[in-house]
Amino acid sequence: QVQLVESGGGLVQAGGSLRLSCAASGRTFSTAAMGWFRQVTGKEREFVASISWGATTVYADSVKGRFTINRDNAKNTVYLQMNSLKLEDTAVYYCAMRSSMWARMSATDYDYWGQGTQVTVSS
16 A cells, blocks of 8 residues: 655745655655645645656646655655745645556545645745
8 A cells, every 4th residue: 555655744934845755655655756736725736846767857837946746766756856946835735656666646646645744934
């Protein structure tokens, strides 16, 4: 059974940084594509970033240049480094895994999800 456990969320001032982590278990991590999504109450889940098995990355335009996704296959962990945070980055952030090597931007293409971690950016 696949488990994804996010950590690293919290409260930060605008302009600050946070690093989210997602530890995976129950499936071969190195051959799985991973993604980060976020959701604000009342809105649809939104793509943030993805990384393929070969470390090819894709970012949403809204975070490009500020966020970085990377993975450590030895630790079965994917990270999301978030810099220059803005008020509009406030959301619950979810880690997701595909049963495929190739990353996608649609939430429906992901098979497994973490429980989410809250990120709140204050002014």
